[in-house]
Amino acid sequence: MRHKSIIEPFRVKMVEPINMTTETERRAYLKKAHHNLFMLHSKEVIIDLLTDSGTSAMSANQWAGIMKGDESYAGATSWDKMYAEINDLTGLNYILPTHQGRAAERILYSHLGGTGKIFISNTHFDTTRANIEFSGAEAIDIPIEQANNPANLHPFKGNMDIERLEHIITKNGAANIGAVILTLTNNSGGGQPVSLQNAREVSEICKKHQVLFVLDCCRIAENAYFIKHREEGVEDKTYREIAQEVFTLCDGAIMSAKKDAIVNMGGFLALKDEELANACTNLLIITEGYTTYGGLSGRDMEAITVGLQEVFRADYLHYRIRSTTYLGEKLQEMGVPVLLPIGGHAVYIDARAFYPLIPVNEYPGQVLACELYLKGGIRSCEIGSVMFGKYDENHQLISSAMDLVRLAIPRRVYTQSHIDYVIETFSFLMDDRNKHNGFKIDYEPELLRHFTCRFSEAKPT
Ligand SMILES: *Cc1c(COP(=O)(O)O)cnc(C)c1O
Secondary structure, three states, rough: OOOOOOOOOOOOOOOOOOOOOOHHHHHHHHHHHOHHHHOOOOOHEEOOOOOOOOOOOOOOOHHHHHHOOOHHHHHHHHHHHHHHHHHHHHOEEEEEEEOHHHHHHHHHHHHHOOOHHEEEEEEOHHHHHHHHOOOEEEEEEOHEEEEEEEEOOOOOOEEEEEHHHHHHHHHHHHHHHHEEEEEEEEEOOOEEOOHHHHHHHHHHHHHHOOOOOOEEOOOOHHHHHHHHHHHHOOOOOOOHHHHHHHHHHOOOOEOOOOOOOOOOOOOOEEOOOOOHHHHHHHHHHHHOOOOOOOOOHHHHHHHHHHHHHHHHOOOHHHHHHHHHHHHHHHHHOOOOOOOOOOOOEEEEEHHHHHHHOOOOOHHHHHHHHHHHHHHHEOOOEOOOHHOOEEEOOOOOEEOOOEEEEEEOOOOOOOOHHHHHHHHHHHHHHHOOOOOOOEEEEEEEOOOHHHOOOOOEOOOOO
C-alpha cells in the first residue's frame, strides 16, 4: 500500500501557543497599524506567513547543538564543524561566516562593484540589488521570457535568459561585469526553480568570458528537489548530490542560512579564489568579526551545521514542497488566481485578478492582505505596487508589473490543519470579491516604503 496522505515527518516536542483573536479585535489592531501588516505585533497574528526567512522551527538536534556551542573567539570547534559541512556541500575552500545573507552580499558586492560595473542575474533579490546599487554599480535582471506570464507552466521559470546573458557580456565587455548571479530558487520571481542545464549554460558562458559566477543559494535544497523531479538524467542522485553538482559550476556562493539552513539567524560567503577571498576577509574582519565566527555565535554555527544536513533529507524535502503545493492546488481548485507553477517556499496570489473592481492605484494586493488578516488573522505580504510602485512627475502611481500577495511558509512550523484554516479563510474571501474600494497612502518614507507607510480607505463608505 502506498499512502496518498503526506504527513509532517516530525513530532512536536515543544509548543508555542497562538494567541487567538476575533475579527472585531483584529479590526482594531489593523486600524492602529494604519492597515500596514508590518506594523502589527506578532501576538495579534494567528498564522504568520509574512516570510519564510528566519521563521522556521529548529529540530531537537539543532537545539542540542546550541548547548554544545563553542564560544571561543578564535578557532572554535563549532566553526570547524560549520566549515567542514559547507566545504563538503559546496566544494569551495574559502568560507566566511556572516550574521545573515545581506552581510555576505555587502562584503562581496562592495568589493566587486563600483561605478561602471554591471551585475547580471535571473532576478536580483531586493537586498542583493540594494547592495550592488549602493556600490554605484548597475543590476540587470534577465529571467527567461516565460517567467513574466503567471499562467505559463514552464517547469523551470527561474532560469536565466542565456542569449541575453551572452549579449550583455559582449556588449559591455567582460571586464565591466562585476559578477553573474544565479538565484535559486528565484525568490523575487515566485520561488521558481533553476534547472541544472541552465546553471551549466550560465557557467559555460561565464568561463568563456572569464566572468565571476556566483550562486545565491538560499534555497539550494528546495531547488534540488525540483531538479530531481523535473529534469532528466539525475534520477539516481540524492538531493544533496544534485546540490553538490550545481556548486561545481560556480566560483562562489552566498547563503542566507535563515532559509534552507533552517535557523533563525546566519549566513555565509564561500569562494574558490584565494585572492578574492583574502580581500573579502579584510572586510569581514572590519565589520562582521574574526574569520572563525564572522557575525555568529558558536551556538549559531552548530545549528547551521545540523540544519544543512537535515534540509537535504528526502522525507523533509518531500513534505516541504508537497505542503506548499497542497496550499496552492487547493486555492487553485477554488478559483483563486495563483501564480503557476506553485513555487517552493510560497504561494503567490494575483490580487488584480482576485479583485478586478479595485483600481491598481488603490492597491488590490494590500486589500487582499488586509482581508486575509481581518477574516482569518493571517499575515501575508503584498508584493506589488505598494512595494515597488513609483510616481511620475504628476504624482500619479506607476504600478509594478503585477500585484501579488505572497503566502510564505515557514519550515516545520505549521501543520496541515493550519493550512486548511488558511484555505477556509480564502473561501470566505471568495464570497466577497465585489469590493470597489481600495486604499490610499497617507504617509510614506522615501525608501522601502512598504515597511512603514500608512494607509486609509480610498473612498470611505
Ligand atoms: C533572504 C535572501 C537574501 C538576504 O538574506 P538575509 O539573511 O535576509 O540578509 C538574499 N537572497 C535571497 C534569494 C534571499 O531569499
